[in-house]
Amino acid sequence: MSLSLLIFILIAIATLGSAAVALALKNIIRAALLLVVSWVGIAAFYLWADAQFVAFAQVLVYVGAISMVVLFGVVLTRRAPVSVVDTTVTPSMRAVAGVASAGLVALAVVWGILGTELPQTSSRAAAPVVNMRALGLELMGQYAAAILIVGALLTVALLGSVVVASHEEKLMKNEK
Amino acid sequence: MSALHLCLIFSTLLFALGLAAALSRSNAILVLLGVELMLNAANINFIAFWRFSPQFASNPHAGVIFAIFSIAVAAAEAAVGLALIIAVYRHYKNVRLQDADQLKG
Numbered sequence: 001m002s003l004s005l006l007i008f009i010l011i012a013i014a015t016l017g018s019a020a021v022a023l024a025l026k027n028i029i030r031a032a033l034l035l036v037v038s039w040v041g042i043a044a045f046y047l048w049a050d051a052q053f054v055a056f057a058q059v060l061v062y063v064g065a066i067s068m069v070v071l072f073g074v075v076l077t078r079r080a081p082v083s084v085v086d087t088t089v090t091p092s093m094r095a096v097a098g099v100a101s102a103g104l105v106a107l108a109v110v111w112g113i114l115g116t117e118l119p120q121t122s123s124r125a126a127a128p129v130v131n132m133r134a135l136g137l138e139l140m141g142q143y144a145a146a147i148l149i150v151g152a153l154l155t156v157a158l159l160g161s162v163v164v165a166s167h168e169e170k171l172m173k174n175e176k
Numbered sequence: 177m178s179a180l181h182l183c184l185i186f187s188t189l190l191f192a193l194g195l196a197a198a199l200s201r202s203n204a205i206l207v208l209l210g211v212e213l214m215l216n217a218a219n220i221n222f223i224a225f226w227r228f229s230p231q232f233a234s235n236p237h238a239g240v241i242f243a244i245f246s247i248a249v250a251a252a253e254a255a256v257g258l259a260l261i262i263a264v265y266r267h268y269k270n271v272r273l274q275d276a277d278q279l280k281g
Contacts, residue, residue: 008179012186019190019213023197028205035209042190042216049183049227054219054243061247066212066254073205073258077265098199106192110185118180119229135237143241150248157252161259167266 008048015041028074036067053135183224191217204264204271208257215250219243 015038022034039062046055139147190213197210226239264276 005179005182008182008186012182012189016186016189016193019193023193023201023206023210023213028203031206032209035213038213039216042220045183045186045220046223049223051223051227051240051243054223054240054247057244057247058219061251062212062216066251069254069258070205070209073261076262077205077271095200099196101199102192102196105195106188109188109191113181113184113188114177118178118184130237130240135240138237138241146241146245150245154248154252157256161255164256165259165262 004048008045011041011044011048014038015045029071032067032070032074035070036063039063039067051130053130053132178228180224180228183228184221187217187220187224190214190220202272202274204261204273204276205258207273208254208261211257212250212254215246215253219246219250222246 018034018041019038022031022038025031025034039058043055043058043063046052046058194210194213194217197213198207199210201207201210222239222243226243229239261271265271268275270276
């Protein structure tokens with residue numbers, strides 16, 4: 001077993017383990033913090049796969065920003081003095097059906113993957129070289145329209161979320 | 177079994193974890209985190225196919241750029257999702273999805 005494969009397996013175990021524990025926990029703040037560990041594991045996977053820029057984007061966006069947004073959401077929606085928000089896994093048919101259908105999806109997809117012939121380029125030397133300068137030039141040239149659209153999408157989405165989350169009492173009074 | 181197989185199985189398991197959380201948890205924030213995990217699994221697939229596909233010479237940056245745009249859209253989705261959860265909480269004083277059962281505002 002090569003060192004690269006060993007590192008990949010360690011990253012995969014850390015990511016999947018922390019995600020699985022996080023999504024089964026009752027305490028939602030602990031779940032959010034464990035999911036941050038899982039996102040760091042995914043960033044480590046990107047580093048392993050020689051996609052440094054995506055790894056940094058993952059750390060900035062998920063570990064930095066989305067985790068903070070999620071923690072704010074947890075704090076804003078917690079019921080007054082109770083320290084542990086009631087997030088018990090419903091012991092219903094719904095939980096069993098959800099886990100069972102997710103397991104079936106995983107089984108079907110893994111079965112499909114194992115039955116597919118994929119290109120055998122596992123050598124580390126074959127890594128495509130990502131030149132930061134060339135990446136920036138491509139984003140400003142060939143993908144300029146896409147990056148403008150993403151900028152507009154982010155602006156509209158953030159403004160829309162402010163409108164959705166803000167108080168509507170004044171609007172209601174004006175309508176009356 | 178090649179490295180690409182292993183990466184695809186890794187992302188499949190992550191996707192299944194996210195799907196299980198989104199289907200079986202009743203806290204809206206955990207459901208949103210499950211959806212985020214599924215999106216992350218898709219990004220892992222982009223990077224895995226970019227890294228281990230033999231014909232990257234034609235456009236060496238396409239996979240990276242696709243993953244970056246996907247992360248940007250995921251950020252927008254998380255912001256809108258949390259705003260919706262806060263709106264639901266203000267209306268029902270709760271984030272249990274079973275309690276949010278009306279379409280009336």
